[in-house]
Amino acid sequence: MAQIRTLLDLCRRRGFLYQSAEIYGGLRGAYDYGPLGVEMKKNILNSWWQRNVYSRDDVVGIDTSILTPHPVLKASGHVDEFTDLLVDCTLTKERFRPDKAPQVTLDKNGHLPITAPDKETAQQWKKSIGEQFAPNVLVTVEGKRLLLHVDHVVEPVKGHAGKIVFKMNNEQAAFELNYHGYVEPNTNSPFLTDSRPFNLMFKTFLDPIDPIDRVIQTTMNQAGESKPTVREEVDKVLKPSTVYLRPETAQGVFVNFEQVVRTxxxxxxxxxxxxxxxxxxxxxxxHxxxxxxxxxxxxxxYFVAPWEAKHFYKYWREQRYRWWLEHATHPENFRQRDHESDEMAHYATGCTDVEYLxxxxxxxxxxxAHRGNYDLTQHIKNTGANFEIVDEKPCISPDVEGEIDLxxxxxxxxxxxxxxxxxxxxxxxxxxxxCDAFHQVEEGKGKPVRNVLKLHPRLAPIKCAVMPLTGKEEFIPLTKKVAKSLRRMGWYTVVESQKLKIGKRYYRHDEIGTPWCVTVDYQSLEDETVTIRDRDTGHQERVHWKQVQTFIGDKLME
Ligand code: ATP
Structure with missing residues (x-):
């Protein structure tokens, strides 16, 4: 865990990842991707798209709306089934007995503070995790982590510390606050309600007029006539304008199935x-x-005929795992895990996770996952859409195992x-x-360890750093010429001309995973050659500057 803190610190310091809205104290769970993070994310995406779309002739792309109407997600089962269990804390002010229970003191903003075993650890946590916690906390009850709404018991007055006090059967409960802001009770609380399903979808309304205003208006207009209950009115008015931020991109693909086939x-x-x-x-x-x-x-x-589904499930299971391993520095830290039958959605007949350690x-x-034809069938039922394939020459793959009858x-x-x-x-x-790429190098006794990201070159945010050996003006024209030739290839290339020793500049790039550093030195002025330094071996090769493009291009293809 110490390593992950150092890695998160690196990500923040070097522009991979920031806490979202940090200057306002941050928003829990929200992150912004800095200049290097955005590049790395794009590189993963490009590798995925290259492999799954461009290198094949049987896959096309699509980009569908994030806002998804109620009927689509009702049909897919998300409105009724896409839930986790939630327990509410019903502690009331009357039960608030500061004298009887152990206390967790809030800071003046009403946030749970970080408690750490010592000052140094606390500082490290603050740096890597941030200090912001939501007004809800998680508790562990019978091994399950559940959300507690503490709003009811927290009474911080602006500028003063507030307290949350949990009491259990008049016994003191031992609560331990760990660095995620979780409160871990050592026993079940009598103030926890039974668990209830909690839908994971974000809901909003697509309506120029605030739907609640509309309800009030309608209710007032009709008052004295039919006297509809407010609840009925709320449902009636809200439903047509209810939209969800999609919980997965897949449904957008299914509802467009016929259009893609046709076009x-x-x-x-x-x-x-x-x-x-x-x-x-x-x-x-x-995390x-x-x-x-x-x-x-x-x-x-990937849409297939019913008798080919098992064959393609096996095929994609292998293909996808291979893609993950290709970019890994430690392939042993990746694995495939087949779901047990009780883990799978009821319509799925096979599901395998790729997992990382x-x-x-x-x-x-x-x-x-092998999802059968559940999604398409649901949308047919609800809309009457025609998703049937009529195929004069159906494809039959050589190993349609066990599905010959179909x-x-x-x-x-x-x-x-x-x-x-x-x-x-x-x-x-x-x-x-x-995590896979991060490691620390010990340079020798008395020297600080340094960080290296051994990222696969295709995933590295910066492909090449071009640098003059020293600050001398004579080096600049060739430095710029090399950088320009690499940028023309679409590779993110930076010019490093700070007044740092060349070794320091190399190390700064090792820390962010730049696979190659090109240096323009005195010999370059005589014969137009430059050195290319390899991040992982430290080995330097001298080539004509015009060959740098081919050198990097070949390596990226490997
Ligand atoms: P988990 O069990 O970890 O919640 P899931 O089984 O619900 O994941 P899927 O519905 O299969 O996830 O979603 C597919 C992929 O989307 C996951 O493998 C994961 O990589 C990613 N994913 C899902 N939920 C989240 C999330 N809240 N934050 C980041 N990535 C997510």
Whole structure:
């Protein structure tokens, strides 16, 4: 865990990741990507798109709306089923007995403070995690982490410290505040309600007039006539304008299925790829960008004939895992985990997670699922859309294991396609590859350790740093010429001409994962050669400046 703190500190210091709205104290779970973070994210996305779309002739892209109407997510099951369990704390002011229970003192802003074993650790936590906590806290009850609304018991007066006090059966409860702001009770609280489902979707309204004003107006107009209850009115008026921030990008693909087939003149097996933001009102926000309310997904929905679904599920399971390993420095820290049957959605017949061994344990980075034809069928039921494929020459792959009975006896074959989905979290991918690449080098006795990010060159934010050996003006024209030739290739290239010793400049680039540093020195002035330094070996090669482009191009293709 010490390493992750150092890594998060590096990310903040060097412009990968910032706490969102930091100057206002930050917003829990919200992160902004700095100049290097945005490049790295784009590089992961590009590698994914290159592999899944450009290098194939059976996948096309799409970009659908984030705002999703109620009927779509009702049909997909998200309105009723996309939930986690939530427990409310019903502690009231009357039960507020500061004399009887251990206390957690809030700071003057009403936030839970950080308690750490010693000053130094506290400072490290503050730096890497930030001090901001939401007014809700998480408690662990019977091994499950649950959200506690503490609003009811917190009475901080502006400028004064407030207190949250939890009391259990007149016994003192031992609460321990850890650095995530979790409160861990050692026993069950009598003030916790039964758990209830909590929908993870963010809801909003697409209506120029505030829907609540509309309800009040309608209720007032009708008062004395039919006297409708406010609840009925609220439902009636709100429903048509209710929209959700999509919880996954996939539904946008399914509702456009027929349009893509028609406009692209395609038929199964083929895929639709989509990259974009998704939103989930997660109860637990944890481990920096691992679990956040706003995140990006790289999703591929691959549509196949029913008798080919198992074959393609196996195929995509392998393909996707291979992609993850290709960019890994430590492939042993990635694994595939097949879901148990009780873990899967009821309509899925297979699901495999790709997991990475984060410093806190294994965590999902991607799910590959055989979703059957559930989604398309649901949208057909609700809209009457025509998603049926009528195929004169149906594809039959050589190993349609166990599904021979599904192959139609006659043509044209008629079927609703099945879907194999791969859904990768872009932010989690970035965190996994940062953890995977991070290591510290000991330069020798008495010298401080230094950080190196051994990122795969394709993922590295900056591909090349071009630098004059010293601040002498004579080096500048060739330095600029080399940088220009690399920028022309679309590679993020920077010119490093600060007055730092060349070794220091190399180390600064090692820390952010730049794979190559090109140096213009005295010999360059005579014969137009430059040196290229390799981040991982420290080895330097001398080439003519015009060859740098090919050198880097070849390496990036490896
Ligand atoms: P988890 O079990 O970790 O909550 P999930 O099974 O709900 O994940 P999926 O619905 O399969 O996740 O979403 C596909 C991918 O989207 C996940 O593998 C993950 O990489 C990413 N993802 C899901 N939820 C979040 C989130 N709140 N923050 C960041 N990434 C997420």
């Amino acid at each position: 692209m003149k395609t038929k199964p097996p083929f895929g639709i790829a989509q990259v974009g933001k998704s939103f989930r009102n997660e109860i637990r926000l944890e 920096g960008i691992f679990r956040t309310p706003e995140f990006e997904q790289l999703e591929l929905e 984060y410093p806190w344990g294994w965590g999902e980075v991607e799910g590959v 192959i139609p006896k006659e043509t044209p074959a008629r079927y609703i396609p099945h879907v194999v989905e791969s859904s990768c979290g872009l932010n989690r991918a970035m965190l996994a590859y940062l």
